[in-house]
Each structure stands twice: as C-alpha cells, then as structure tokens.
Amino acid sequence: MATITVRDLDDEVRSRLRVRAAENGRSMEAEVRAILEAAVRPSRTERRRAGLERARALAAEVGGFDDVFANIPPRADYPRESPFDR
Structure with missing residues (x-):
C-alpha cells in the first residue's frame, strides 16, 4: 500500500473534511480514501x-x-x- 502526504492543506478544507468524515461515520483518513477512490473510478x-x-x-x-x-x-x-x- 502506498502512503500520500498532503502538504499545505487549508484549515477550512481540513475542517470540512473532518465534518464530512464524521457524517459518514469514518475517520478522516478513510474519508480521504473514499474520495480518492470515487475520483478515479471509471x-x-x-x-x-x-x-x-x-x-x-x-x-x-x-x-x-x-x-x-x-x-x-x-x-x-x-x-x-x-x-x-x-
């Protein structure tokens, strides 16, 4: 498995990501994985x-x-x- 580091992430983006993850019952890391998987799905x-x-x-x-x-x-x-x- 690969690891990605995102630098200089805006605080507002991080806050919205945290809220979105909580709404979906996932950790922020799991939410980011879900977003990336959906973005590259055919x-x-x-x-x-x-x-x-x-x-x-x-x-x-x-x-x-x-x-x-x-x-x-x-x-x-x-x-x-x-x-x-x-």
Whole structure:
C-alpha cells in the first residue's frame, strides 16, 4: 500500500473534511480514501464504452453482429401472459 502526504492543506478544507468524515461515520483518513477512490473510478460513460468494445470484439470473433443476432429467436410470442393475469 502506498502512503500520500498532503502538504499545505487549508484549515477550512481540513475542517470540512473532518465534518464530512464524521457524517459518514469514518475517520478522516478513510474519508480521504473514499474520495480518492470515487475520483478515479471509471465513469458510467467509460464503463459503457468498455462494454461496447467487448461486445464488438466478441461479435468479431463469430463473424459480426449479424451472425450474433441471427441466433436470437423472433419475439413473435410476445407479449406473453403474465402469471399475475390469471
């Protein structure tokens, strides 16, 4: 595990961090870790883009999206009767 030292942290920032940590039931150190982890977590757009790239790569392995979709049965029997309609 790495250690980071933050120098010249404004007193107001430290005070707000202390309050935020207390509100979340964490130590200041745990709160800083949570903030940093959230800051570098991939965004929703990045996760979607990665998923799309994986789908494209998988489709390319089997000959493209047309081949993938050709194996999906038609939805002719939809809408199905709900078990709650009985």
